Amino acid sequence: MVLISIFLSFLLSNIFGxxxxxxxxxLMYEEIVNRYNWLSNxxxxxxxxxxxxxxxxxxTKIAAYVGFGIxxxxxxxxxxAATVIPSAAAxxxxxxxxxxxxxxxxxxxxxxxxxPVIAALMIILTFEMLQDSYVxxxxxxxxxxxxxxxxxxxxxxxxxxxVIILAxxxxxxVVPHLxx
Amino acid sequence: xxxxxxxxxxxRSGILGFGGGPSVIPLIRYEAVNKFKWLDNDEFGEIxxxxxxxxxxxxTKMAAYLGYRQKGIPGAIVSVLAHILPTCLAMVVLISFINVVSxxxxxxxxxxxxxxxxxxxxxxxxxxxxxxAVKGLGIYVGGALTLLCLFLLQYISIHPAxxxxxxLIYGAxxxxxxxxxxxxxxxxx
Numbered sequence: 001m002v003l004i005s006i007f008l009s010f011l012l013s014n015i016f017g018x019x020x021x022x023x024x025x026x027l028m029y030e031e032i033v034n035r036y037n038w039l040s041n042x043x044x045x046x047x048x049x050x051x052x053x054x055x056x057x058x059x060t061k062i063a064a065y066v067g068f069g070i071x072x073x074x075x076x077x078x079x080x081a082a083t084v085i086p087s088a089a090a091x092x093x094x095x096x097x098x099x100x101x102x103x104x105x106x107x108x109x110x111x112x113x114x115x116p117v118i119a120a121l122m123i124i125l126t127f128e129m130l131q132d133s134y135v136x137x138x139x140x141x142x143x144x145x146x147x148x149x150x151x152x153x154x155x156x157x158x159x160x161x162x163v164i165i166l167a168x169x170x171x172x173x174v175v176p177h178l179x180x
Numbered sequence: 181x182x183x184x185x186x187x188x189x190x191x192r193s194g195i196l197g198f199g200g201g202p203s204v205i206p207l208i209r210y211e212a213v214n215k216f217k218w219l220d221n222d223e224f225g226e227i228x229x230x231x232x233x234x235x236x237x238x239x240t241k242m243a244a245y246l247g248y249r250q251k252g253i254p255g256a257i258v259s260v261l262a263h264i265l266p267t268c269l270a271m272v273v274l275i276s277f278i279n280v281v282s283x284x285x286x287x288x289x290x291x292x293x294x295x296x297x298x299x300x301x302x303x304x305x306x307x308x309x310x311x312x313a314v315k316g317l318g319i320y321v322g323g324a325l326t327l328l329c330l331f332l333l334q335y336i337s338i339h340p341a342x343x344x345x346x347x348l349i350y351g352a353x354x355x356x357x358x359x360x361x362x363x364x365x366x367x368x369x
Contacts, residue, residue, distance in 0.1 A: 087236025171293025
């Protein structure tokens with residue numbers, strides 16, 4: 001019956017987590033630490049640190065870790081299914097409805113008016129990332145990496161994967177020496 | 181062949197996207213729009229907007245939709261798995277090394293050096309959306325609405341989903357309203 005608790009707790013924290021995976025972290029904390037005591041506070045922060053060190057969506061990483069830790073492979077599947085499936089199915093359904101009426105004035109107006117909101121959300125996210133980077137790297141490195149990657153992406157049309165790997169190498173090889 | 185594209189695109193963006201789901205969006209967009217050309221930029225923006233009104237992780241929603249678009253439900257499953265399985269398995273495998281990994285200076289610096297790159301990609305996307313807003317609504321209205329959204333989201337801290345919803349609801353009436361105003365002007369003359 002632990003599988004049902006796993007499924008329900010991840011279902012709840014993702015259904016009420018508006019704003020992508022990071023927004024549902026506090027809700028998951030509530031379920032995992034306070035309600036079911038699956039992890040202690042310290043274990044939760046350790047897991048979050050590991051999750052932040054790895055790429056990919058954060059909500060699914062937490063689900064995988066806790067699901068597997070509590071319920072083995074079935075727990076892993078239950079936690080991930082609860083995290084991913086409801087919102088994915090809802091998007092597929094809504095997007096299908098919208099695309100059927102793509103040429104109606106109503107849908108056209110909706111998709112036009114949502115552009116400024118997305119722009120604003122992206123601007124905020126950009127500044128949050130720059131601030132994070134300032135805290136860990138300082139302004140000089142942040143701006144240098146930003147300018148170089150902008151030039152590579154925009155002017156030389158380099159694949160983003162390649163730019164990220166370059167930054168990764170720089171971070172692994174150069175940054176630890178600068179800080180020590 | 182399409183499955184192979186889905187696996188490459190979603191696998192690559194899952195493994196290289198640091199900073200949580202929302203920061204993976206520019207990578208997913210690059211694969212879907214620029215690299216594999218499954219849909220155009222406008223359509224990607226529309227889907228992203230709808231996805232923002234729904235709860236739950238954003239990256240998996242986008243992965244599922246793009247997979248579904250290409251290959252139906254099996255495509256959605258393949259696409260989501262390719263996006264999340266590598267890192268989810270890494271979480272499970274690394275449980276025993278958790279203290280080593282989360283406190284290693286080299287790994288922390290590697291991740292922090294990627295963040296400015298992600299910031300640049302998000303900034304480029306922000307510019308494109310703002311450009312589209314200005315093109316569709318005119319420089320004054322488009323610019324003013326973008327600033328209004330920034331104000332609502334950042335200073336009053338209204339929840340993003342609510343702001344998106346308000347703009348969607350107004351958007352549904354936008355063209356009818358515009359027509360009516362134009363009609364009145366014509367009659368007035």
